[in-house]
Amino acid sequence: MSVAYFNGKFVGSNDPVVPIDERGHQFGDGVYEVIRIYNNKPFMLEEHLDRLYMSAEAIALAFDQSRESFKEIIFQLIERSGLDNLDVYLQITRGLAPRNHLFPDAPVSISMTAKPFRSIPAEFRERGAKAILHPDERWMNCYIKSLNLLPNLLAKQEAHKAGCLEAILHRDGKLTEGTSSNVFVIKDSRIRTTPLSRHILAGITRMAVQRIAQAAAIPFEERHVAIEELYEADEVFITSTTSEVMPIVQVGEKLIGDGQPGQLTRLLQRHFQALTTAVTADA
Numbered sequence: 001m002s003v004a005y006f007n008g009k010f011v012g013s014n015d016p017v018v019p020i021d022e023r024g025h026q027f028g029d030g031v032y033e034v035i036r037i038y039n040n041k042p043f044m045l046e047e048h049l050d051r052l053y054m055s056a057e058a059i060a061l062a063f064d065q066s067r068e069s070f071k072e073i074i075f076q077l078i079e080r081s082g083l084d085n086l087d088v089y090l091q092i093t094r095g096l097a098p099r100n101h102l103f104p105d106a107p108v109s110i111s112m113t114a115k116p117f118r119s120i121p122a123e124f125r126e127r128g129a130k131a132i133l134h135p136d137e138r139w140m141n142c143y144i145k146s147l148n149l150l151p152n153l154l155a156k157q158e159a160h161k162a163g164c165l166e167a168i169l170h171r172d173g174k175l176t177e178g179t180s181s182n183v184f185v186i187k188d189s190r191i192r193t194t195p196l197s198r199h200i201l202a203g204i205t206r207m208a209v210q211r212i213a214q215a216a217a218i219p220f221e222e223r224h225v226a227i228e229e230l231y232e233a234d235e236v237f238i239t240s241t242t243s244e245v246m247p248i249v250q251v252g253e254k255l256i257g258d259g260q261p262g263q264l265t266r267l268l269q270r271h272f273q274a275l276t277t278a279v280t281a282d283a
């Protein structure tokens with residue numbers, strides 16, 4: 001069952017609990033995380049929390065709750081959901097205060113939801129998905145997992161209108177990332193992805209894929225990828241917590257490789273699945 005939490009109370013996921021004067025609601029003044037729970041155990045929880053605390057600090061959000069007590073709420077929420085496989089959404093905002101751009105002297109608001117896995121049709125994972133290319137119109141601090149997602153939403157909607165799953169964003173002729181994913185190209189059995197910088201989010205799934213590639217001795221290069229390299233790639237895939245490792249078989253009108261998910265992408269999908277199963281297995 002879907003359940004939620006807001007400022008100290010467990011509530012129904014559709015309960016109207018957030019007052020109008022809430023800064024997440026009015027300004028998108030906050031940060032968030034999406035964590036996947038497999039077999040009742042959060043996957044890479046510490047890495048997600050590291051990023052959440054980093055994002056909060058980057059926007060000067062006074063989120064000083066101890067990690068242990070914060071984790072306790074997450075575990076309680078998971079238990080209350082009664083689900084084994086679910087997505088947990090966490091949001092921290094600058095709190096409740098009459099609308100004013102200046103920071104209020106108010107405690108932060110914490111909200112969470114726990115919902116069954118957001119299902120991406122299995123056929124995408126198996127046969128690959130399509131993407132469009134779109135200019136990256138976002139701000140200069142995309143390493144922060146901020147609630148402000150308007151440019152991402154607009155680009156994703158363009159992708160959807162074109163019958164595609166994702167929009168791959170580019171800045172100065174080079175790829176940055178997807179609207180809600182990191183992007184990888186494979187050429188001559190080498191994986192390439194945009195280096196971490198303030199222009200992209202340091203994806204947790206990206207980190208998992210990097211570890212998998214290193215363990216399997218697959219060359220993994222963090223370097224800028226030009227738009228032409230995307231079109232000429234043997235394989236392309238995207239990663240995110242909810243789409244995991246997703247093959248991209250067409251960008252715009254151009255087929256990638258032979259238009260089928262490539263062998264290395266398949267291998268990474270299998271390794272990723274094995275990793276999530278292994279680290280969340282019952283002790």
Ligand SMILES: Cc1ncc(COP(=O)(O)O)c(C=O)c1O
Pocket residue numbers: 034177178179180181182200201202203204205206239240241242
């Ligand atoms: C802009 C952006 N890049 C990358 C990602 C992938 O991050 P993760 O693998 O931590 O889910 C996301 C996830 O939502 C995202 O919004």
